[in-house]
Amino acid sequence: MPSQPVAPPAVARTSVRPRRSAWTPARIGIYAFLLVCAVFFLFPLYVMLITSVKPMEEIRLGNIFSLPVKVTLEPWAMAWSSVCTGLQCEGIKGGFFNSIAIVVPSTILSILVGALNGYALSFWKPRGGTLLFGVLLMGAFVPYQVIMFPLVRAFAAMSIFGTLPGIVLIHTIFGMPVMTLLFRNYYASIPNELFKAARIDGGGFWRIFLQLMLPMSLPILVVAVIMQVTGIWNDFILGLVFAGRDHLPMTVQLNNVINTTTGERLYNVNMAATVLTSLVPLFIYLVSGRWFVRGIAAGAVKG
Structure with missing residues (x-):
């Protein structure tokens, strides 16, 4: 039989779309x-x-x-070492080291307590944990001014008012609700089967937290560190009330520099002192801003 003619393959028609302009009105x-x-x-x-x-x-x-x-650069040198911050004219360098002494322990303690609370509320689920979590969330929205006087009386009764441990403790207390919320939501996004497997392997409360949960918490730890360092560094009212004269943070000393009216008002020195005070938050935001976004996306708003 004669072979049937083979039809040529169909050629696909490709339509060339016009290239869209990169600069659209939107x-x-x-x-x-x-x-x-x-x-x-x-x-x-x-x-x-x-x-x-x-x-x-x-x-x-x-x-x-x-x-x-x-x-x-003379205004910068004066702002750092010789401008008057009240009765003393030693610059704001003392406030810088006071802020470091306040920020470091306050950040570590508030994050540690918040991580423990979030871990316990997410996996161990103690009796009354939901009620406790609600109370902590309410504490995050209570204005400082409402409970300022009772806190002053309580700290004075404990003989820690106006001391470095007192201002560290007050920042830890006020930072605990938000830190608990962050870590609780982050741990809620972790599969519960991982926790159960660790329990089957004989892990206890502290072993699971230190060897399993804490190493997995790097994204949210970055978020927590950024929030606490910038928040505590920029604080004014708590440092003014609870730090005492010997531990005034940099923000309080900056206010004293600007409001000190002994002679001519040196605007260049005031501006230099303002920039020096804001260098630490600016540096943190510029260097670790992308890590903050990644930490939020990794689970800070999940759960």
């Missing part, structure tokens, strides 16, 4: 909005920086937005 609007927001938030920082390196002769001319004709 994208232009988004970039314009982001640019306006960036300028809005960065403009005060620009004013502070250029004012802090200007001599007072240029500042008196009133050109607050102009770049300095003569750059000087």
Whole structure:
């Protein structure tokens, strides 16, 4: 039999779509909005920086937005070591070391207590744990001013008012509710089968927490450290009330620098002191901002 003719293969028709422009009206609007927001938030920082390196002769001319004709770092040196913070004229370097002494133990203790609370509420589920968690959440929304006087009386009765342990304890107390919420939600996203397997292998409360849960908590630990360090460093009212004269943090000393009116008001020194006070939060946000977002995405809002 003669072979049947084979039909040629069908050639697929490909339609060439026109290339879309990268600059659509929606994208232009988004970039314009982001640019306006960036300028809005960065403009005060620009004013502070250029004012802090200007001599007072240029500042008196009133050109607050102009770049300095003569750059000087003398205001920064004065702000750090010789500006008056009240009766003493030793700069804000003492407040810097006081803030370090307050932030480090307060951050460690509040995160440790919050991690333990979140771990216990998520896996061990003690009797009354739900009620306790609700009470802790209520504590996160209580304004400082409402319970300031009872706390002052209580700390004075315990002889820790105006001491370094007292201000560390107060930051630990106020940081515990938010830290408990973060870690509880993060641990709620971990499969319960992992905890049960650890229990079958003979793990107890502390062994499971230290050897299993804590090493898995790196993303949320980064979030917690960023929140606590920046929050405690920027605190003013608690440091003013509970730190005492010998442990005033940098924010309180900055307020004293700006409000001290002994002679001419040195705006360049004030701006330099403001920038020095904000360097630590700025550095943390710039360096670890992406880790903060990753930690949030890894489970800080799950559960």
